[in-house]
Amino acid sequence: MLDGGAIGRTAQPVMRLHGVGYRSGNTDILSDVELTIAAGVPTLLLGPNGSGKTTLLRLLMGLIGPSEGRVDVSAVDGVNTARRAFVFQKPVMLKRSTAANVSFALSAAGFPVDPLVVASLLQRVGLAALADRPARMLSGGEQQRLALARALARQPGILFLDEPTASLDPAQTKAVEDVVAAIAATGVIIVMATHDLGQARRLAGDVVFLVGGRVLEQTPATQFFDQPKTQAARRFLAGDLVI
Amino acid sequence: MDGVGAFSLLLSGDPALFAIVRLSLFVTLSAVMLAAAFGLPFGAFVALTQFRGRGGVIVALNALMGLPPVVVGLLVFLALSRSGPLGFLGLLFTPGAMIIAQAILIAPIIAALTRQVIEDLWVEYCDEFTAMDVSPLGRVAALLWDGRFSLVTIFLAGFGRAAAEVGAVMIVGGNIDGFTRVMTTTIALETSKGNLPLAIGLGLVLIAIVVAVNTLAWSVRQWSERHAG
Amino acid sequence: MRTRLIAQLLAAAAVTIGASAPSAAQDKSIIVASTTSTQDSGLFSHLLPLFKAKTAIDVKVVAQGTGQALDTGRRGDADVVFVHAKAQEEKLVADGFGVKRFDVMYNDFVLIGPKPDPARIKGSKDILAALKAIHLAAAPFVSRGDKSGTHSAELALWKAAMLDPAGAKPAWYREIGQGMGAALNTSSAMGAYVLSDRGTWISFKNKDALEIVVEGDAKLFNQYGIVLVNPDKHSAVKKDLGQAFIDWMISKEGQSEIRSYRIEGQQLFFPNANPEHLKKTE
Ligand SMILES: Nc1ncnc2c1ncn2[C@@H]1O[C@H](COP(=O)(O)OP(=O)(O)OP(=O)(O)O)[C@@H](O)[C@H]1O
Ligand SMILES: [Mg+2]
Numbered sequence: 001m002l003d004g005g006a007i008g009r010t011a012q013p014v015m016r017l018h019g020v021g022y023r024s025g026n027t028d029i030l031s032d033v034e035l036t037i038a039a040g041v042p043t044l045l046l047g048p049n050g051s052g053k054t055t056l057l058r059l060l061m062g063l064i065g066p067s068e069g070r071v072d073v074s075a076v077d078g079v080n081t082a083r084r085a086f087v088f089q090k091p092v093m094l095k096r097s098t099a100a101n102v103s104f105a106l107s108a109a110g111f112p113v114d115p116l117v118v119a120s121l122l123q124r125v126g127l128a129a130l131a132d133r134p135a136r137m138l139s140g141g142e143q144q145r146l147a148l149a150r151a152l153a154r155q156p157g158i159l160f161l162d163e164p165t166a167s168l169d170p171a172q173t174k175a176v177e178d179v180v181a182a183i184a185a186t187g188v189i190i191v192m193a194t195h196d197l198g199q200a201r202r203l204a205g206d207v208v209f210l211v212g213g214r215v216l217e218q219t220p221a222t223q224f225f226d227q228p229k230t231q232a233a234r235r236f237l238a239g240d241l242v243i
Numbered sequence: 244m245d246g247v248g249a250f251s252l253l254l255s256g257d258p259a260l261f262a263i264v265r266l267s268l269f270v271t272l273s274a275v276m277l278a279a280a281f282g283l284p285f286g287a288f289v290a291l292t293q294f295r296g297r298g299g300v301i302v303a304l305n306a307l308m309g310l311p312p313v314v315v316g317l318l319v320f321l322a323l324s325r326s327g328p329l330g331f332l333g334l335l336f337t338p339g340a341m342i343i344a345q346a347i348l349i350a351p352i353i354a355a356l357t358r359q360v361i362e363d364l365w366v367e368y369c370d371e372f373t374a375m376d377v378s379p380l381g382r383v384a385a386l387l388w389d390g391r392f393s394l395v396t397i398f399l400a401g402f403g404r405a406a407a408e409v410g411a412v413m414i415v416g417g418n419i420d421g422f423t424r425v426m427t428t429t430i431a432l433e434t435s436k437g438n439l440p441l442a443i444g445l446g447l448v449l450i451a452i453v454v455a456v457n458t459l460a461w462s463v464r465q466w467s468e469r470h471a472g
Numbered sequence: 473m474r475t476r477l478i479a480q481l482l483a484a485a486a487v488t489i490g491a492s493a494p495s496a497a498q499d500k501s502i503i504v505a506s507t508t509s510t511q512d513s514g515l516f517s518h519l520l521p522l523f524k525a526k527t528a529i530d531v532k533v534v535a536q537g538t539g540q541a542l543d544t545g546r547r548g549d550a551d552v553v554f555v556h557a558k559a560q561e562e563k564l565v566a567d568g569f570g571v572k573r574f575d576v577m578y579n580d581f582v583l584i585g586p587k588p589d590p591a592r593i594k595g596s597k598d599i600l601a602a603l604k605a606i607h608l609a610a611a612p613f614v615s616r617g618d619k620s621g622t623h624s625a626e627l628a629l630w631k632a633a634m635l636d637p638a639g640a641k642p643a644w645y646r647e648i649g650q651g652m653g654a655a656l657n658t659s660s661a662m663g664a665y666v667l668s669d670r671g672t673w674i675s676f677k678n679k680d681a682l683e684i685v686v687e688g689d690a691k692l693f694n695q696y697g698i699v700l701v702n703p704d705k706h707s708a709v710k711k712d713l714g715q716a717f718i719d720w721m722i723s724k725e726g727q728s729e730i731r732s733y734r735i736e737g738q739q740l741f742f743p744n745a746n747p748e749h750l751k752k753t754e
Contacts, residue, residue, distance in 0.1 A: 063373055086374040092367050095389040104385065108375040134468075154375070325548030325706050333708065335549050336503055336534055417503075417534035420517070435653030436512050437660075437678030 012039045012076050014158065014189055015060060020069035022055055022213075029055050030213045033069070037158075039076050042180070042190035044200045044221065047210035048236065053193035054089055056210065057160045060191060061086050078187055083109075085156035087164045089193075091147030093135035098127055098146055101135045105150035117153075125149045126175055140167040148176065152183065159183065161192040165199060177202060197237065201225060209233050259421075264448065267425040270338055270412070271405045274345030275353075275398055278405075282350040283394070286357025287383050290365060301358065307351035312344075316411030319344040323415065336417040341425070344411040349401035356397040360390045392464050399460055403453055426452075501530035502713045505542075505550035507621060508651040510696070511535035513579075513671030513740055518733045523720055529713050537651070538621035545569060545699065548706025551714035554698045554721075556621040556669075561697045570699035574722050577730050577741045578695045581625060582670050583686035584656065586663035599689040600633040607635050610644045612664035614655050617647025625694060626667045632691065656682065669694060671740040696741075698722070722746070 015037040022030040030052050037043050037060065045053045058064050059071065061084055073081055094101050102121050103113045111117070122128045125145040130138060135146060144164055151159060161180070165173040177199060184190045184203075194200055200207060204221025209230070216230045228234045289300055321327050323335040323343075334340045364386050372382050387394065409427035416423035418432060426449045433442040510516065511533060520531050536544060538555045545553035546569045553570065555561060556578075564570040583602055585594065591609040593602040606613055615638065616623040627638060637645035648658050652672040659666040660681045668676075673684070686692075698718050703709040720726045722745035730743040 058370075061374060063370060084374075086370075088370060088374075092371050094368075094385065105375055108372075108377045108381060150375070325708055327547075330548070330708075336532065417532070417536075419503075419532040419534055422532050432512075434657070435508065435651045436672075437653055437657055437676040439657075439678060 012074075013037070014039050014074060014076050014079070014081055016072040016074070017059075017066075018070045018072070020059065020066045020071065022052075022059060022064065023067040028213055030059070030066075033215050035208060035215060035218060037189065037191055038206065039079060039187070039189055042184050042192060042203050042205035043208060044204045044206065045191070045193040045208050045210060046195075046197075046200055046224075046236070048195075051210040052213040053210055054162055055213075056208075057086070057162050057191065057193055060158075061160050076189075079189060080155075080157035081189075083154060083156050084158045084160065085151035085154040086160045087144070087147045087151045087162060089162040089166070091143055091150075093138070093143055093146065095136055096134070097131065098122065098133050098135050098138065099131040101146055102149050102153055105153040109154040111153070111155075121149045121153055124152065124179055126172070141169065141172055144168065145172070145176065148179065152179075156188060158189045158191065161190065163193055163195065165194070165196065173199070197225075209236070211236075262421065263424055263426055263429055264452070266338065266423075267406065267427070267449075268452070270341045270425060271345060271402060273342045274349065274405050275402050277342060277346040278348075278350040278353050278401055279398060281346075282353030283357055283387065284383075286354040287361050287387060289354070290358045290361035291379075291383065291386075301355075304351050304355040304358065308355050310348055310351060311410075312348055312408045313410035313414070315348050316344055316414035319347065319411065319415045335415060336419060336423060338416070338423055340415040341412045341423060344415045345405040345408060348408060348411060349405050352401050352404065353397055356400065357390075357394065360393040360397070361386050364390050392468065395460055395464060399457055402456060406449065406453055499530075500528055500713065501532055502551040502710050502717060503532045503534060503549070504552045504554055504717070505534050505536060505540075505544040506554040507538050507541055507556065508535045508653070509620075509622060509669045509672045510554065510556075512651075512653055512675060513669075514675055514735065515671065515730070515733055515741060519721075519726070519729055522729055523717065523726075527716055527720070529716060531717060537618050538624070539619040545701045548701060548708060551701055551710045552698060552717055553701065554696065556694050556696045557624055558695050558697055561699055564699055569702050569705055571702050573697045573699045574718060575745055576696045576698050576721055577727075577743045577745070578693050579670050579741045580687065581622065581667055581692040581694055582673055582684045583665060583692075584659065584668050584673060584682050585665040585685035586659070586681055587683055588663070589685060590663075591665070594683075594685045596686050597688050599629055599686050599691050602686045603630060603633045603635060606644075606665055607633075607637065610642065612644050612646065612659075612662055613637070614659045614662070614664045614666040615645060615647045616652065616655050617649045618651070620651070621694070622652060622667060622669055629667070629691065671735075674735045674738055674740060695744075 013036045017033050017035040020030060020033040021028060033056065045056060047053055059066060075081065094104055096104070099118050099122065102118045106113050106117065119128060119131070122131055125148050127142060127145055127149065130142065135143065138146060144167060148164060165176050168176060180190060180192070181203065192203070200221060207217065207219055207221050207224040208215055209217040209224065211232050216232055217224060217228070219229070224233065225237065228237060289297065289304070319340060320335065322329045323332065323340050324330055325335070334343070368386065377385065407427065409431050412425055413428050413431065416425070416428065418424050418428040426445055430442045430445045430449070433445065516533050524530060534544065534550065538557045538560065541553055541555050542560055542564055544550045545564060553561070553564065561570070561573045565573050583599060590611040591602070591605040593605045596602050615626060630637060638647070646664065648655055652668055653676065655666050656668060656672070656676050657678060658664070660678055663681065665685070698721055700711065700714045700718055701709045703711040727743035727745055730741050731739065733740060
């Protein structure tokens, strides 16, 4: 079910961006963004460094508001679109133990702090053995997985992931992709930024291709990889995109 | 008696000297607690809230860190005097008055440094907390807890300043033998009597106590950073 | 949870402070505002335990400059004022802030000087001539400069010698604005003359460079008086306990204890309460 895009199919739109721009000072970071996030398949944000992936995710999460345009959220059966979670590109760990970080996310989301739930969340991201370690002493990859566990603790309807496997080794990358695929299968809407083309192929879904703060393509993954519409996308896929 | 004598008096449990040391610790620790009870929430509030005049409040807090003890002593004296607005409390020339004076002296230190610590931490945590939907109260609690090691250092700064202070406690406590006489006022008194060796000995005891308290706090911090994260 | 903790801390602090305030009902203690020189002499450590043994009254002595001690009484922050500045004590009574003034004892001032004695006045019994010699020699002189009883006595002596260094402020005349002990320490450090009460001088530990140069002039006598703060002005004044202390100080027993207080064999204070009153209190 992870192959093939949602655009133009049966999938329901969950979030829609109309003519969205985001400006910081005099710099346009995002311009004229038209975008639909749909239920059913993961949405992958692809694009070179500085193309605006993180900014777009923050906008979708509601951490920042658009300078122009509109963000619409629609209700979808069986998905709590109000409950969103975010795994940041550089997640910040609370100065506590690994387990306490998960407990904190649980209670912030209004769930009772059940040690069994904490243990199973850590199990899912492969951190069960490190439960009592100070979280800030975990490696970069371990911290990213802990951030994923914290996000899962919220039982989100929409999960935003900003390059969650950027500092993971191949085995861990696969493990995280499996977790993401598993929760996508339960109906959670996944929006994920990545540079990793292989990952995009494995997970997608829809691809949103960004360059210089503009959405150049939004297509099903298979189509994006097989017949990219734009010159920029072809060069990006060939590995020699220069902005 | 010489400087070493003050130590041996203390070690041999000389009750008068022991009582002075105990009162010093009691007054200063109470003052730190009282100052923390106000300074901590206030510092956290200023760190996390946007309001008109916030910049002014921060400048004022930072400036008040350098409050001259004698001025604090005088103001507390005027307030607590029988002829002052709080005279009915009958607190002048009691340890309570000394606690209040020291607390006023160090509350701005605790508030200003707490604001700095909490604000720095908040910059780090802001996005995560927003994404996790942490309630305002939950944020304050989490920031205070995660800033606990820095906050302990702040308390120590307050403790050191209060313990070393003489001007304010002299004025509001009256240096009454066996009742409001603390280490610093004893040192001042013995100096004025020309009893310099005893004064120096007591000074060394005071320094030793401050060093001991700091060593203890540092060890606790080392231990818990390693074990509690 | 955090707010509860803070509330508990506050409550604990309030209890702590409240507990340290003496509760009027059971507390048998008074506050006596007195001078640093009286305290530094050690007289109170001798008298107060005896008084407490007899009456179970705790006397808390706040030692201040004479001016400050009188002000403490005037504000109602003390029950009894025990100082040595007769004119000001009488003014306290005249203004209605004191009930009545009683003579208690006197001690005397001594002129202390550096051992080399640059003004060549050692052994003199004439304080005015000695001050003139210091003035002439422009020898360093340390003044308390703190409006204390000793300071006023010093100023009065200069005036009697027809000199006014406090007004003219020559370089050799140094006002330090501190207590007697500090003035003696300063004099020792800079080889200066200084007027001191005998009590502080005898118990002063850092004498090395200093010695008495002038003593025994009647102009150097220093009268102590005791006054009960007027309860009509300040209702918190513990009238009965305060009066009990005054009565004891001028009683035969108190007077003889004052006489018997000695340091290194020397008597510091000479009781001189009104003999009529002595009879009355027996
Ligand atoms: N607050 C800001 N103020 C000014 N410029 C900003 C701000 N935030 C981001 N930018 C700029 O906007 C552009 C897009 O940034 P963004 O972080 O969204 O890129 P990205 O696609 O996530 O890049 P990367 O792949 O490196 O993570 C960059 O040029 C960045 O420098
Ligand atoms: Mg990014």
